[in-house]
Amino acid sequence: MAEPMGSALARTTLAQLKARISAGEWPVGSRIPTEPELTEQLGVGRSTVREAVRSLATLGMVETLPARGTFVRSLTPAPSLLFDALQTYHPAELIGIRRALDVEAAQTAAAQWIPERLEAMETAVAIEMEAMREHNAGIPGGVTRCTLFHGAIAQASGNRLLADLDTSLSRALDSSGLGAHIAESIDPAVLLNEHDRILTSIRARDVAAAAHLMALHSDAALRTLRHTVLTTEMTTLSQQPG
Template structure:
């Protein structure tokens, strides 16, 4: 991520801090351009340069007429995303399952109290309850809670691969080729069961809770 002016670099650092700290959760909308200009005391060009830089690596996604949304807490490889797009939905969903199962097991061993607190907060706040660009809740991609579980694994490579998977899944949701098989209430129940397993440090229970959730979360269209 390269930006030109000192003001743009400071603006970029500010945006990244808000995202990496979780203050701006995954799938949440960041402040509008005029709001950022007032907040940071910079001009429109500076804000756009910083946002464009983060959008180029998949951290932000501007949606015309709606706003700019947080999509990842780390850069997402465009090469990885394009490679994943070559495979069918069953393959992509199976890969997601493998990553999240491993993440849940590692998180049960490695999670910190601070990470558990962040997960609880994500669930209590509705997992990024601000305006979503997908319309009905059934179009929502995996959000902050899932990213926090993956990050709690302590495996940076796994987290990087997962960010690419979620980007590919979001595209599939928008295209209607993958859908949610359960409603928001059922997904919250699954998340709470997983959180309880992580709090207990129970590796087997964490794997079981994650498997149960994934198997009834996203499915190819027509199988819901």
């Protein structure tokens, strides 16, 4: 018999999973055990595990990617206050502030990444690449999403507030359906190429390139909303041939 939603057992299971993530047992970007594996490890029913994992996703700590599993996005829950506040804004405003945060995260990550954070960013890109291969092969698995990679960059910045804002923004975009709309509007191959270039610049600790490439990448999302992006001298130069 399935345990009722919101049961004490489900809350205890959620607390156990949160503790394991916060302790670094499953680093950011890593895949957590499957539902059957967690059921066996924790000694609870599958419905309890499912409810706890859904709660983790609501808290912004994990993200479930169809046909690939559930991955850690953050070691700590994003404050619900941030998420609630962000839901009152227009989509273009959310994307606009996301652009500013992503640029700051990219340049800060480039300046001070540590090995485990770099590994998380590389893992996110590898997951995206596998998703694109499956898509090209006609294997169902959903559309490649930016959130795992962007979340890994935010974590690599070392700025907890920035990482919390990133998680809350992702949740707000997803709850509005905007996240899925943007993902479906961008060619997966183009998205993956942009992510790879950003990662290369971060790995090389090229702060200026990381910030610039992230700005251009974020502008593509704004264009899917038919929003006029800010054109700077650097943006104009980067779009010229050669």
